[in-house]
Amino acid sequence: MKKSSTAFSRTDLLPVIVGGDISVYALGRQFHEAFGVRSVALGTGVIAAIEHSSIFDVRLVPDFAPKTLLAEVGRIANELAEKRPGATVALLANTDATIEDIISVRDELPDNVVCPVPDRRAFDLVSNKVSFARLCERHGLLTPATQIVSLAGEGGVPPTDLEFPVVAKPASSAEYFSLLGRGFRKVYLMESQEALDRLWSALREEGFAGDFLVQECVRGDDTHMGAITLYFGRDGEALLAGCAQTLLEDHAPSLKGNAVAMVTRDFPELVEKSVELLRSVGYRGFAEVDIKLDPRTGEWLFFEVNPRIGRNSYYLVAGGVNPMRVMVADLVDHQRVVPVHATRRALYTLVPWALLRRYLSGRLLDEVSALVSSGSVFDPQRYAPDMGIRRRVDVELTEMNHFRKFRRYYPKVSDTSF
Template identity: 40%
Template sequence: MPHPETPTSRPAAPDPGPSSAQAGFDLVLLGSGLGVYTLARAFHEEYGVVATVITKVGIEPMRRSVTCVVDELGSSASDEDLVTAAVDLAIERGGVRPQLLLANADSLVQLMSDHRDQLEPHYVMPILEADVLERLSDKAEFARLCTEHGVATPRTEVIDLSIPRKAGWEPPRTDLPFPVVMKAARTADMAGVRFAGKKKVWFLEDPEELAALLRSIAAAGYTGRLIVQELIPGDDTAEGSITAYTDAAGRVTLLCSARVLLGEHTPDALGRPAAMITTPFDDALEQARALLEATGYRGYANFDVKRDPRDGTWKFFEVNPRIGRNNFYVSSAGANVSRFVVADAIEHRRIEPVTQFDEILYSLVPMPLLRRYLRDPPLKRWVATVARRGVRNPWTYPADGGWARRYARIVGLNHVRKFLRHYPRPTDSGF
């Protein structure tokens, strides 16, 4: 499929097909990538719906997949062009069926919220209210809310670069013991900032390294807040993921957790799980539920957590206002993620909360590579036992045929190359 560089010539509205009519709704997704592909896959598996994906530039698996039709606007398209395209599509379809609009990136959920007045007359949008999104998308505010509601979180300090800096400005220092971890308080605020050494998360060994990085970030024009947090000991296998859905009545109808076995280590993807095993985090799940219900949450949520070996508690780092890139681990564990939003936003039906799941191994990487990074013998045996029942790879949708399996193998081999370059051997800290 060609990649038009400008959105000046719009194709006719994609026909979602008879399966969408049978399901009683159409699905429109903003964005691209693995998290959108697996979301489209979930709806296709459960309802036979073919999603329309509106994006600037798509990825080849989505262009070839039976799960979706990709409407590419071109790399020069603006975020506002995405909104315009979504509105135009809904108008062309004429309101015959409900139009469900979802995204799986923080910046695109924010875009939907910012343009709610334009989109809501045409779309069902089960997302947070603007004030809740503002509070929870900010990691500094999230840490404060966790403390307020008794949810465990790492010690956190805030560095505010929105304050005007005078001549001779010196970066502030932290009282936290080194090493520390630093990240943007709001991921969306860092999206358009470019500078050497940019990462999703920084691991900093000493005050001088922190000061140098702050100078680079400030010089690049970043005017948001940054958070500095204590380093919770432990490698990737101490980390966890919690996926949730909260309905319009404020009820948490989905809570699923998985232990991370291996995270990605390229600068732009640091922290993304590459392999996980589903297992219940009983105490952390209840904390997640309490926080979602107390803050008036709505829609999908994905929490990043880590077990602190010093006291055995799960520490909450952030909540993403979306289902998350690795949402397929939930669907493959027995609870197709599309059911919860459809019951809530399309059918307006009350369902019983789901918290029990199959034990499955989710992995984007080849098993030999995964075993290389598992250093704990009991954990290796557990993973091997679950793997014998089958490894769940999100790219291998049977309905997409042989090319999907070949693509999954290519992705796996690319991961081998990336790990050997960026994280050649496991470390105690995961950095």
């Protein structure tokens, strides 16, 4: 596994990362590699790899409600101001719902807190898949054929006229987030109108009254998916770009669509189109664009924008750029940042190679095998300065658990990625 050198510790920076999953660990590692600092994981609970980490301090909160975040982040910022005058709290999160909560209280946070998040207008325009599709149409970007279903009220929902199977997913991930803990999935593949009708009834019984999207099912396994990650600085310019092709996604119901292995790519035309779209709404901070290659046409379709850096942000480090360096130079140090692109070819993975290779074939398998042979492999969990015995055991158990998960949820490659 590739390792990055750790910088001398900065005393004027305290990262506070909301959450407790692997994406939080990856961000903390990026801060530690770049600046030698420990991060605060602010969570309702944390995974063992964070609990037993030497680069994190854990602070538990009962929930992520705006008032809770405001109180706890304010407390941390005030403590920092007393101990280290002039130091800055860098506040990050990696779910749409928490980003929305941070936006709602950002203006009330102490002056020594910076947040790489968009304003409310930009957040609403890009995070809602309905308005995002309209933006794509305006900018000439291709999207899947889509119908909007409103679950507000008690009236019947008209049947779709799209050909089955279809994909169903919430228009707003933030609005839907709480249902993931109640047995609902991030995204559904539906084979019939009857199945759709049962989903609408179940959602209404849970009190969900938002919008859902019904989309054509674009064929293609996990390797047809891709990601574009961008950072827009305080002046609105795109200062960071990176792209990757997905190799394998998590297929557990509540995690469907989260990549667990990627190979870095360079998609300059897609980056340019994404930058143009986001710049048109005055976007600031991190964003991740989900795309899929349509095997019928060979063209990339734009699926959605996540108003955050994304769960797999460490693939940018694999590509040669630590995104926390860019963000801190811009928001904390107020430097003029020369735009950078993460274009180094590398494999990013959260799963063992012995598992990943089962899902690859042909030239892609040959390419990734060559990256493995050359040592161009990056796993954010395996960080040499933070591999005490307990963490090492945690990481190895997590990796072994992937074999069981994939055997249960995705035993072989599917041409629909379901």
